[in-house]
Ligand code: NIG
């Protein structure tokens with residue numbers, strides 16, 4: 001039979017306490033749709049090479065796929081590979097010095113005004129070779145995979161010159177080639193106004209022009225990014241500058257995202273909605289009009305509670321109000337050297353439940369289907385259903401509610417992207 005001929009590539013994941021399928025519509029989930037994570041018991045998952053082929057009883061799948069290899073999940077829980085839809089994963093030196101400065105009372109923006117923060121990572125990245133950045137990021141992204149993540153969005157944004165932004169995006173392209181993880185590249189040349197362009201209004205405009213007329217065309221021509229992003233924030237990019245940059249990016253064929261209303265309510269969410277951005281991220285300071293605008297749009301609200309925790313802020317994004325307004329919510333780490341150096345997406349699920357008041361099902365949908373939607377990938381990843389990519393995570397827990405419960409712990413036993421192992425723990429899977 002034809003199936004036997006292919007059996008080398010067919011695998012059954014057996015002996016799971018639960019399979020958290022997240023199965024359903026291949027698009028962002030809103031409102032009550034976020035409450036159904038599709039948890040099934042007594043089922044196995046069949047994959048063929050890089051695709052999921054079936055979810056069903058072991059007896060049936062053994063008949064359907066004779067000769068398939070079997071992987072024993074040891075009573076663990078299988079989820080779709082987690083989707084981390086917002087990271088700044090390519091950087092050099094970690095910025096632990098700023099943590100103590102904040103503890104002593106300096107706030108994030110004050111550190112930036114003194115030339116620290118993003119500027120400090122920019123100075124550092126400009127001195128680092130492509131090979132060094134690649135090796136640092138390779139090991140760091142494998143840490144993300146070790147916590148259950150199989151898709152990672154990675155932004156540039158610590159270069160802020162044409163050469164250094166392209167250098168960063170080439171590193172991201174090499175990572176996508178070298179790692180089994182699925183990597184989505186984002187151009188964030190508008191992460192800060194570089195210090196050398198902050199002197200006068202004309203030199204500031206000169207940098208915006210450089211992004212629009214040189215960086216975006218070069219990024220698009222080299223197919224080096226799928227998304228463009230801007231840090232739209234008081235003291236960084238204004239709404240008008242953000243609109244100009246993102247409109248140019250869209251005209252060049254890039255999809256768009258926005259760091260919006262992270263620290264102050266500055267019209268970022270409204271701009272994201274009006275431009276048809278795929279996602280608006282952060283939103284801790286979103287206004288009522290911002291919520292109303294997103295509710296009328298297709299934009300995913302990506303919340304990053306790890307950032308607020310690490311910055312010592314108590315004000316979180318109004319997740320419940322966003323969900324109640326029918327806005328699809330995603331959760332991500334914001335993995336970066338300044339405001340969120342955690343690779344642990346399950347910890348962000350914990351914060352989603354304890355700080356944002358999500359249910360476990362909502363938090364899981366936010367880090368799978370809705371994370372996929374935040375990357376315009378909801379048609380191929382984020383659920384365990386026939387036809388979807390074989391991107392899976394296996395956790396050493398018996399119930400999905402344990403995932404945000406053992407907070408800070410790493411219960412991940414293995415992750416697979418496109419059917420290939422990204423990570424297996426010492427516990428191993430046989
Ligand atoms: O998402 N807000 C801007 N960018 C990052 C911080 C990056 C940094 O401090 O290096 C963020 O929080």
Ligand code: FE
Nearest residue numbers: 086088259334
């Ligand atoms: Fe960010």
